[in-house]
Amino acid sequence: MIQKLSEHDREKLQESLAHSGQKVTAQREIVFAVLLAKRDHPTVEDVFQRARESMPGLSLATVYNCLETFVGCGLVRQVNHERESTRYCPNLAPHAHFRDEATGHVHDIELPPEIIQSLRSILPPGFNSETIEISFHGRSQESAPRSTSN
Amino acid sequence: MIQKLSEHDREKLQESLAHSGQKVTAQREIVFAVLLAKRDHPTVEDVFQRARESMPGLSLATVYNCLETFVGCGLVRQVNHERESTRYCPNLAPHAHFRDEATGHVHDIELPPEIIQSLRSILPPGFNSETIEISFHGRSQESAPRSTSN
DNA sequence: GAATGAGTTGGAATGATTCCAACTTGCAAG
DNA sequence: CTTGCAAGTTGGAATCATTCCAACTCATTC
Ligand SMILES: [Mn+2]
Ligand SMILES: [Mn+2]
Ligand SMILES: [Zn+2]
Ligand SMILES: [Zn+2]
Numbered sequence: 495m496i497q498k499l500s501e502h503d504r505e506k507l508q509e510s511l512a513h514s515g516q517k518v519t520a521q522r523e524i525v526f527a528v529l530l531a532k533r534d535h536p537t538v539e540d541v542f543q544r545a546r547e548s549m550p551g552l553s554l555a556t557v558y559n560c561l562e563t564f565v566g567c568g569l570v571r572q573v574n575h576e577r578e579s580t581r582y583c584p585n586l587a588p589h590a591h592f593r594d595e596a597t598g599h600v601h602d603i604e605l606p607p608e609i610i611q612s613l614r615s616i617l618p619p620g621f622n623s624e625t626i627e628i629s630f631h632g633r634s635q636e637s638a639p640r641s642t643s644n
Numbered sequence: 645m646i647q648k649l650s651e652h653d654r655e656k657l658q659e660s661l662a663h664s665g666q667k668v669t670a671q672r673e674i675v676f677a678v679l680l681a682k683r684d685h686p687t688v689e690d691v692f693q694r695a696r697e698s699m700p701g702l703s704l705a706t707v708y709n710c711l712e713t714f715v716g717c718g719l720v721r722q723v724n725h726e727r728e729s730t731r732y733c734p735n736l737a738p739h740a741h742f743r744d745e746a747t748g749h750v751h752d753i754e755l756p757p758e759i760i761q762s763l764r765s766i767l768p769p770g771f772n773s774e775t776i777e778i779s780f781h782g783r784s785q786e787s788a789p790r791s792t793s794n
Numbered sequence: 795g796a797a798t799g800a801g802t803t804g805g806a807a808t809g810a811t812t813c814c815a816a817c818t819t820g821c822a823a824g
Numbered sequence: 825c826t827t828g829c830a831a832g833t834t835g836g837a838a839t840c841a842t843t844c845c846a847a848c849t850c851a852t853t854c
Contacts, residue, residue, distance in 0.1 A: 517820090519832065538810080553834045558811070574726055577842080579810065590763075592771055601771070609762055613740075613778065616753060620785030621742055627779045628763065635770030667851095669801065688841080703803045708842070727811080729841060 496527045496548045503530060510567045524548050525560040526569070526584075535573055535581040535591075535600040573600060575629060590628035594636060601634065646677045646698045653680060660717045674698050675710040676719070676734075685723055685731040685741075685750040723750060725779060740778035744786060751784065 499507065507526050508518050528544045529536070536544070542557045561582055564570040573581040575593050581600060583591075588610060590603040605628070613626055649657065657676050658668050678694045679686070686694070692707045711732055714720040723731040725743050731750060733741075738760060740753040755778070763776055 517831070519819095521833070551834090555812090555835070556833055559833075572726070574724065576722070576724055577727075577730065577810095580727065590766075592767065592773065603766060603768070603771075606766065609766060612759055612762065616740075616756065616759060617742065617780065618753070621751070621753075621780070621782065622784070623742065623780035623782035625781040627777075627781070629777050630767065630771070630773035631775040631777070632771065632773035634772070667800075671802070701803085705804070705843090706802055709802075727841095 496524060496531055496544065499523055499527050499530070503527075507569065510569050511563070514567045516563060516567070521545075521549065521552060521556050522560050522563070524552070525557060526564065529564075529570060529582060529584045533584060533602075535583050537579040537581050539579065541582065573629075575600070575631070590630065592630040592632070592634065594634045595631060596633050597636060599634075599636065601636075603628075603630065646674060646681055646694065649673055649677050649680070653677075657719065660719050661713070664717045666713060666717070671695075671699065671702060671706050672710050672713070674702070675707060676714065679714075679720060679732060679734040683734060683752075685733050687729040687731050689729065691732065725750070725781070740780065742780040742782070742784065744784045745781060746783050747786060749784075749786065751786075753778075753780065 503526070504518075504523070507523065511518055511522070524545045525541060527548075528541050532544075538554070538557055538561060541561065542552070542554050545552050545557065561570065564582075565572055568586075569584065571583045571585070573583050573591055575581075575591075583600075583602070585602050588605045588607070590605050592601040592603050593599075594601070610626065613628075614623065617623060653676070654668075654673070657673065661668055661672070674695045675691060677698075678691050682694075688704070688707055688711060691711065692702070692704050695702050695707060711720065714732075715722055718736075719734065721733045721735070723733050723741055725731075725741075733750075733752070735752050738755045738757070740755050742751040742753050743749075744751070760776065763778075764773065767773060
């Protein structure tokens with residue numbers, strides 16, 4: 495039953511939407527709140543389920559619409575791994591993703607600016623990149639072979 | 645009308661397949677030859693079209709099967725960008741991809757080992773990655789505002 | 795030359811996403 | 825107040841890459 499947006503977050507939402515000439519709606523508030531509440535890179539379907547608890551009449555189409563809108567105004571990022579369902583991430587800091595193949599969970603990995611620089615530097619002259627995506631794939635301790643105690 | 649596989653490439657094919665208990669077939673030879681002939685990261689559909697010129701009866705399902713087999717035995721890599729059709733790349737050297745948004749073309753970008761190292765090093769303890777994918781998105785000179793002459 | 799197993803084939807099924815046309819809302823103009 | 829947009833929402837249909845499946849082909853083994 496998702497917690498309402500903080501004053502700060504509501505403002506961020508309103509501002510970002512306004513910047514691209516769009517309005518805050520009840521649906522958008524809830525979808526945004528869902529993303530902020532649990533930053534686990536949910537799929538559209540995940541968001542749909544969670545948001546529905548607060549707004550039973552919400553439609554899947556609207557969730558797609560809201561998320562597309564948010565991506566458009568830079569409030570969230572899309573995260574793709576292979577051909578799986580697209581996931582959404584409200585973390586705006588530069589970061590890479592680690593996909594745990596045991597659990598399916600996606601973790602944010604902070605990206606130091608110098609790494610980003612060194613990556614840009616490997617591009618041959620004439621290549622101008624506006625976006626760099628980095629994703630790791632493997633296993634994390636999380637999918638724990640529980641070594642401590644027990 | 646795709647050139648036949650060189651002796652060397654045919655051996656690589658045969659060896660890799662054998663390693664995972666599979667055989668060389670006429671279809672696999674052609675699909676592999678198509679990948680080697682033009683290393684432009686073709687989609688399944690692209691491969692299908694090109695391969696059909698040499699083998700009119702070839703089916704799309706078989707192209708899917710061959711490519712999956714090749715990925716399985718490490719002969720080619722899958723390349724995904726956002727939700728577009730999967731592309732295939734026979735370049736086995738460690739490299740990143742640059743997707744030119746003007747042309748849709750995908751370019752290989754060589755990845756120096758030290759960059760790979762530095763990337764691995766940003767993973768928090770407990771994260772073991774077996775794969776790192778890096779993709780750039782932007783414009784290259786290729787989609788040329790033709791400045792020279794004219 | 796029947797049996798076996800791998801591979802191939804065409805078409806059906808799947809599933810995420812997109813499209814669409816009707817409906818709702820919030821607000822502005824008269 | 826009514827009326828009239830324009831933006832947003834909705835449910836269901838359409839799309840399209842990919843996967844699934846059951847029948848068929850082939851090469852090899854007994
Ligand atoms: Mn793996
Ligand atoms: Mn772009
Ligand atoms: Zn993230
Ligand atoms: Zn490549």
